[in-house]
Amino acid sequence: RKEVEQDPGPFNVPEGATVAFNCTYSNSASQSFFWYRQDCRKEPKLLMSVYSSGNEDGRFTAQLNRASQYISLLIRDSKLSDSATYLCVVTLMKTSYDKVIFGPGTSLSVIP
Amino acid sequence: DAGVTQSPTHLIKTRGQQVTLRCSPKSGHDTVSWYQQALGQGPQFIFQYYEEEERQRGNFPDRFSGHQFPNYSSELNVNALLLGDSALYLCASSTGQGAYEQYFGPGTRLTVT
Numbered sequence: 001r002k003e004v005e006q007d008p009g010p011f012n013v014p015e016g017a018t019v020a021f022n023c024t025y026s027n028s029a030s031q032s033f034f035w036y037r038q039d040c041r042k043e044p045k046l047l048m049s050v051y052s053s054g055n056e057d058g059r060f061t062a063q064l065n066r067a068s069q070y071i072s073l074l075i076r077d078s079k080l081s082d083s084a085t086y087l088c089v090v091t092l093m094k095t096s097y098d099k100v101i102f103g104p105g106t107s108l109s110v111i112p
Numbered sequence: 113d114a115g116v117t118q119s120p121t122h123l124i125k126t127r128g129q130q131v132t133l134r135c136s137p138k139s140g141h142d143t144v145s146w147y148q149q150a151l152g153q154g155p156q157f158i159f160q161y162y163e164e165e166e167r168q169r170g171n172f173p174d175r176f177s178g179h180q181f182p183n184y185s186s187e188l189n190v191n192a193l194l195l196g197d198s199a200l201y202l203c204a205s206s207t208g209q210g211a212y213e214q215y216f217g218p219g220t221r222l223t224v225t
Contacts, residue, residue, distance in 0.1 A: 004154075043202055043216035044155065087154055099168065100145070100214070102154035 010107035023088030024070045034089040078110045116217035124223045133188040133220045137205030144186040147202040198224045
């Protein structure tokens, strides 16, 4: 089983739609969780951290379920500019450093 | 405040050759991580440098090696290139030994023919 798995996608949604992505992780000792966004042929950029209590940033809401070992990202009122690949990132605390694991990404296309 | 920079942006090499990629971290950052991203895949961790030492390494062969300089910049070297090494190579910088907020450079696109 892969350490971090994501919805395979691609997701094609109309403008204004609400879309949700899921990500599961295999190691229950995972400590920190993030969503990154990567535009086509560009570098990944941090979208938001994911906290146990859940967190919201404008149209974006991230949730963490430690018991089920998954995180989610909800995008409301989708915009054309939201079209990108969304990468789930999980970190594991090792003795003296953090191990960072990226998921394979889920592609989103928002259609006019 | 300059972000993470990488050079070159694109590179074409032949099988068996060697390549060196360079990265300058964001100002104030002392940790550099390197990732390989194949088309349609998420970034795969290669290794991380902190205080001029390799602190952790992913599942990559010894053909992949690196270095960090006193000014925190870093190099990634790949020997005996294979066709499968064709990918986008990303450098990410952060502070300390944690990787809570990594800032990525634009990447170097390597094509091996």
